[in-house]
Amino acid sequence: xxEHYYTIGEVAKLANLSVQTLRYxxxxxxxxxxxxxxxxxxxxxxxxxxxxxxxxxxxxxxxxSLEDIKKALMLTSExxxxxxxxxxxxxxxxxxxxxxxxxxxxKTKKQMQEQIEIPIFGEVYTRFxxxxxxxxxxxxELTPTSSTNTYYGTLTKIIENExxxxxSRYGCIFPLAHYQDVDDIIYDAIFTPLxxxxxxSKLSANVKQTIVPGGKYACIAFIYHPDxxxxxxxxLKKHVDSxxxxxxxTVYEFYMPTTISSEREKKFIVELKIRQNAI
Numbered sequence: 001x002x003e004h005y006y007t008i009g010e011v012a013k014l015a016n017l018s019v020q021t022l023r024y025x026x027x028x029x030x031x032x033x034x035x036x037x038x039x040x041x042x043x044x045x046x047x048x049x050x051x052x053x054x055x056x057x058x059x060x061x062x063x064x065s066l067e068d069i070k071k072a073l074m075l076t077s078e079x080x081x082x083x084x085x086x087x088x089x090x091x092x093x094x095x096x097x098x099x100x101x102x103x104x105x106x107k108t109k110k111q112m113q114e115q116i117e118i119p120i121f122g123e124v125y126t127r128f129x130x131x132x133x134x135x136x137x138x139x140x141e142l143t144p145t146s147s148t149n150t151y152y153g154t155l156t157k158i159i160e161n162e163x164x165x166x167x168s169r170y171g172c173i174f175p176l177a178h179y180q181d182v183d184d185i186i187y188d189a190i191f192t193p194l195x196x197x198x199x200x201s202k203l204s205a206n207v208k209q210t211i212v213p214g215g216k217y218a219c220i221a222f223i224y225h226p227d228x229x230x231x232x233x234x235x236l237k238k239h240v241d242s243x244x245x246x247x248x249x250t251v252y253e254f255y256m257p258t259t260i261s262s263e264r265e266k267k268f269i270v271e272l273k274i275r276q277n278a279i
Contacts, residue, residue, distance in 0.1 A: 005034065006050075008043045015053045030070050031056060062087055063094070104195040111169065111193070115256050115269065118221045122232065124239040129273070131214035135159065136173070136191035138206040143183050144253070145226045148172070151190040158207065159192070162200055169193065172253040176237065176274060182230040212252055217273040218243075224255070224268045236272050246277045 012019045025031035026043065031052060033043035052073060059069045064087060072083050119125045135158065137151050152170055172187045179185050193212075200209050220236040222228065233251075240247045254271040 004047045005044045011045045107195045132212040133194040134191040136189040139187045142187045155192050169256045176249045216276045219273045221271040224270045248275045
């Protein structure tokens with residue numbers, strides 16, 4: 001059977017590729033013409049070559065680099081099978097990563113929506129919360145007027161070293177009790193909500209991955225100031241003490257920036273939450 005030859009324009013139409021792409025593939029030795037007319041410099045391709053363009057397009061579609069495609073075209077059928085299995089594994093990892101990014105986006109949107117929907121500032125309200133995974137580090141000396149940057153930095157390093165992303169909010173945990181003033185409140189832990197479902201490994205003794213339980217919470221939100229913090233805590237505690245329902249003995253404190261703009265004065269919303277015991 002006589003071999004049929006095609007011009008570069010004809011191959012471009014047959015393969016649904018641009019002439020510029022075919023010229024580039026020739027330039028990088030990925031897909032070269034069967035021969036080039038020395039007088040006119042026209043490129044000509046054989047019938048049998050078109051098959052390889054289909055392979056190139058298929059591999060490019062799944063994200064294979066041109067350099068790796070060039071190597072793949074030199075493989076035997078058995079070697080190509082192994083190559084494709086490796087590409088499949090890469091795709092699965094990419095899909096897993098994209099799903100994690102999507103989950104992170106949804107969690108971030110939900111947290112921002114909850115912040116926007118705080119019903120009233122300075123007064124107690126009730127909110128039903130979903131279970132929240134967190135990463136926390138134990139503390140022994142911090143109060144609501146202390147700087148938590150060192151502990152928060154510890155959480156940042158752990159999360160980013162695992163290839164994950166940090167939450168824009170953080171929180172603290174302390175016992176529900178009768179205190180004389182704000183400096184009597186000593187945090188048990190500093191935490192940040194986790195935006196992914198991954199499990200962290202090799203954590204030090206003072207760091208653990210746990211959850212803030214879901215359920216019905218009595219809450220109070222206010223703009224943080226060291227001089228007014230304690231009055232809002234007392235208002236929430238007085239409300240809890242006056243209820244017939246029983247509450248847990250743990251206070252969850254959430255810090256959220258009021259704005260992400262670097263040009264505005266940094267203010268933080270504090271939300272204190274105490275979970276009602278399940279009936």
